[in-house]
Amino acid sequence: MTHVRHATKAVDTYRKAVATAATVTAYVVLARGMARELVPHDLRAAVSWAASLVRARLEPLPAVRRTVIINRADGFDGRSDNCFYADARAYLATKMDPLSMRRFCLGGRRGGRNMLSMVPGDSMTDVFEGVEFKWSSVPADGKSKEARLELSFDAEHTEMAMGRYVPFITEEVELARQQDRELKIYMNEGVTWRGIVHHHPASFDTLAMDPELKRSIVADLDRFLKRKEYYRRIGKAWKRGYLLYGPPGTGKSSLVAAMANYLRFNLYDLDLSEVYGNSALQKLLMAMPNKSILVIEDIDCCFSTKSREGGKARRTPSRTNNDTDEADDEDEDSSNYDSSERAQAGGKIQAGPEGLTLSGLLNFIDGLWSTSGEERVIVFTTNYKERLDAALLRPGRMDMHIYMGYCGWDAFKTLAHNYFLVDDHPLFPEIQGLLDAVEVTPAEVSEMLLRSEDVDDALSGLVEFLEDKKQAMCEDNQNWASGKSVHANCLPSPVREELRDALKREVGVLAAQQQLRHLGRRRLHVGEQLLYLREQRVVVDEEVVVDERLKGVPAAVAHVDVHVHPPRPQQRRVEAFLVVCREHEQALLAARRPQPVDEVEQARQRQALLILHLPRSALRFFVAVVGVGVGIAIAGGGLRHRGRLAGFP
Numbered sequence: 001m002t003h004v005r006h007a008t009k010a011v012d013t014y015r016k017a018v019a020t021a022a023t024v025t026a027y028v029v030l031a032r033g034m035a036r037e038l039v040p041h042d043l044r045a046a047v048s049w050a051a052s053l054v055r056a057r058l059e060p061l062p063a064v065r066r067t068v069i070i071n072r073a074d075g076f077d078g079r080s081d082n083c084f085y086a087d088a089r090a091y092l093a094t095k096m097d098p099l100s101m102r103r104f105c106l107g108g109r110r111g112g113r114n115m116l117s118m119v120p121g122d123s124m125t126d127v128f129e130g131v132e133f134k135w136s137s138v139p140a141d142g143k144s145k146e147a148r149l150e151l152s153f154d155a156e157h158t159e160m161a162m163g164r165y166v167p168f169i170t171e172e173v174e175l176a177r178q179q180d181r182e183l184k185i186y187m188n189e190g191v192t193w194r195g196i197v198h199h200h201p202a203s204f205d206t207l208a209m210d211p212e213l214k215r216s217i218v219a220d221l222d223r224f225l226k227r228k229e230y231y232r233r234i235g236k237a238w239k240r241g242y243l244l245y246g247p248p249g250t251g252k253s254s255l256v257a258a259m260a261n262y263l264r265f266n267l268y269d270l271d272l273s274e275v276y277g278n279s280a281l282q283k284l285l286m287a288m289p290n291k292s293i294l295v296i297e298d299i300d301c302c303f304s305t306k307s308r309e310g311g312k313a314r315r316t317p318s319r320t321n322n323d324t325d326e327a328d329d330e331d332e333d334s335s336n337y338d339s340s341e342r343a344q345a346g347g348k349i350q351a352g353p354e355g356l357t358l359s360g361l362l363n364f365i366d367g368l369w370s371t372s373g374e375e376r377v378i379v380f381t382t383n384y385k386e387r388l389d390a391a392l393l394r395p396g397r398m399d400m401h402i403y404m405g406y407c408g409w410d411a412f413k414t415l416a417h418n419y420f421l422v423d424d425h426p427l428f429p430e431i432q433g434l435l436d437a438v439e440v441t442p443a444e445v446s447e448m449l450l451r452s453e454d455v456d457d458a459l460s461g462l463v464e465f466l467e468d469k470k471q472a473m474c475e476d477n478q479n480w481a482s483g484k485s486v487h488a489n490c491l492p493s494p495v496r497e498e499l500r501d502a503l504k505r506e507v508g509v510l511a512a513q514q515q516l517r518h519l520g521r522r523r524l525h526v527g528e529q530l531l532y533l534r535e536q537r538v539v540v541d542e543e544v545v546v547d548e549r550l551k552g553v554p555a556a557v558a559h560v561d562v563h564v565h566p567p568r569p570q571q572r573r574v575e576a577f578l579v580v581c582r583e584h585e586q587a588l589l590a591a592r593r594p595q596p597v598d599e600v601e602q603a604r605q606r607q608a609l610l611i612l613h614l615p616r617s618a619l620r621f622f623v624a625v626v627g628v629g630v631g632i633a634i635a636g637g638g639l640r641h642r643g644r645l646a647g648f649p
């Protein structure tokens with residue numbers, strides 16, 4: 001019943017509404033007819049004009065548009081290229097979505113990729129800060145022989161378009177170009193830089209290190225990039241310094257490469273032993289462009305202690321700290337060096353005002369770079385921070401000190417992910433426990449992971465390696481305590497340091513370093529393997545990356561094994577084998593086999609002479625192309641064969 005009552009009520013309401021509408025319409029028609037009849041035509045026209053005036057006031061005006069024409073060729077002569085045309089095309093290519101376009105052009109390679117572009121006659125819209133900008137590709141016509149781009153927008157946004165949008169496009173494209181460009185690494189040769197393409201794959205993703213530290217480095221680099229105005233305002237050169245320190249093989253060079261890849265800056269690897277004086281250094285530094293990274297590796301080896309202590313007896317950087325010790329020994333025992341070596345060394349060792357000290361170098365960099373150039377990063381690396389000059393460690397000198405340490409759990413997980421894309425594995429807990437117990441470098445772990453493509457095999461191999469290391473460490477600790485022979489790498493760090501110093505002091509390992517320096521080698525990984533201290537005989541195997549830059553060239557990475565046999569200080573003998581490894585493993589073995597001393601001596605002397613007289617580039621060529629697979633022996637007091645020396649009293 002209620003339902004029927006509701007329906008009847010609705011029908012009544014509807015009827016009333018229809019009747020009212022009909023009445024209103026009838027009145028309007030009637031009023032219109034009467035107005036037409038009664039109101040004079042002029043009055044009606046005046047009312048209509050007034051109404052249109054009010055309407056025009058209330059309605060918005062159609063927007064005035066501005067159009068910017070961007071020709072392919074430049075303004076006046078029409079012969080040079082218009083840079084902004086290329087920028088705009090590159091920018092639009094990144095904004096085009098092929099899925100939403102009916103047709104588009106493909107071509108004009110950039111950074112090894114094909115670029116999309118509009119078909120002449122088509123247009124697209126880009127939105128910047130909420131404002132629409134219309135881009136059209138206009139075909140050639142009577143006005144212009146070449147197709148052009150047109151950018152149109154509402155006139156009220158003209159200021160924004162020219163002041164922000166156009167510069168934004170240029171900056172974006174410049175940034176993308178930087179990302180696309182091939183990076184280079186430059187080495188100093190005389191007073192010039194020589195560059196080769198730098199394809200180091202290291203990135204912050206692949207770098208195995210403490211994640212917090214990694215984040216802080218990236219944040220620091222980002223902040224540095226953004227602070228152009230800040231540096232200008234405080235009147236300082238726009239540069240940032242990083243000191244990387246830690247044991248060999250912990251990723252210092254990899255971090256430098258990751259920085260270069262992240263910033264897209266070229267690397268300038270300064271070998272101070274090749275710099276003959278202040279003016280040469282000045283020329284080199286001045287020749288470095290903006291957006292570059294200056295790297296000086298093993299900075300602790302570049303300056304003598306005396307120069308560090310106040311410059312009383314300054315020398316050029318070609319001598320190492322360690323050399324200094326040796327030099328002191330030389331005073332006691334000048335028979336250690338023959339006159340030709342002395343002459344050779346003398347080519348670079350000059351006392352006096354021309355010599356560089358570390359603080360001098362730093363001031364030089366500050367001075368030169370504050371007057372010219374900007375956006376530079378400077379990186380020093382060292383294995384021994386404690387040996388560094390106070391000038392370098394002074395607050396404000398190097399902006400960030402970064403310790404690259406042994407492989408921890410987080411670092412291992414990064415490596416495992418890099419090599420096998422695994423984030424978990426049944427062997428992980430065991431590995432974690434072992435990593436807590438032994439000191440192992442990321443380089444050692446990487447090497448173990450590289451040994452097999454099968455994750456189970458590789459991780460089992462790593463577990464075995466770590467267990468051996470742990471075992472050796474325990475044994476060596478016991479041996480060390482009871483005065484027996486030791487495996488130095490497995491000793492606790494302080495003891496190892498002590499040993500290293502003792503080794504240097506007692507047996508002059510650095511005689512070997514001095515020799516190796518003449519081979520143009522870059523870095524020395526001191527990895528003492530066996531110390532038979534009680535027998536007063538030391539065998540040191542030093543692995544030397546002859547030249548980091550040769551990586552990637554087949555057979556370019558070499559080992560130098562240095563064997564020091566020091567019965568008495570004045571009878572030191574140093575033997576160095578420079579052996580191209582990997583593909584030439586056989587040659588390495590052959591070179592180690594006992595051979596008649598005379599033959600070996602002659603052959604090696606020839607090679608040594610050849611190498612000593614070759615410039616670095618030729619040395620690299622020699623090593624890389626000819627593939628020197630045999631050892632080069634150099635002895636402190638003459639060349640000798642290992643077999644003979646092993647029996648030295």
Ligand SMILES: Nc1ncnc2c1ncn2[C@@H]1O[C@H](COP(=O)(O)OP(=O)(O)OP(=O)(O)O)[C@@H](O)[C@H]1O
Pocket residue numbers: 206207208209246247248249250251252253254255382383404441442443444446523524525
């Ligand atoms: N932290 C790391 N992350 C990833 N890989 C690493 C790391 N450390 C070392 N490696 C691996 O070991 C190799 C050697 O490392 P790298 O040359 O960077 O060490 P380093 O600390 O610079 O050594 P050195 O002090 O002897 O110059 C690298 O090519 C890389 O494969």
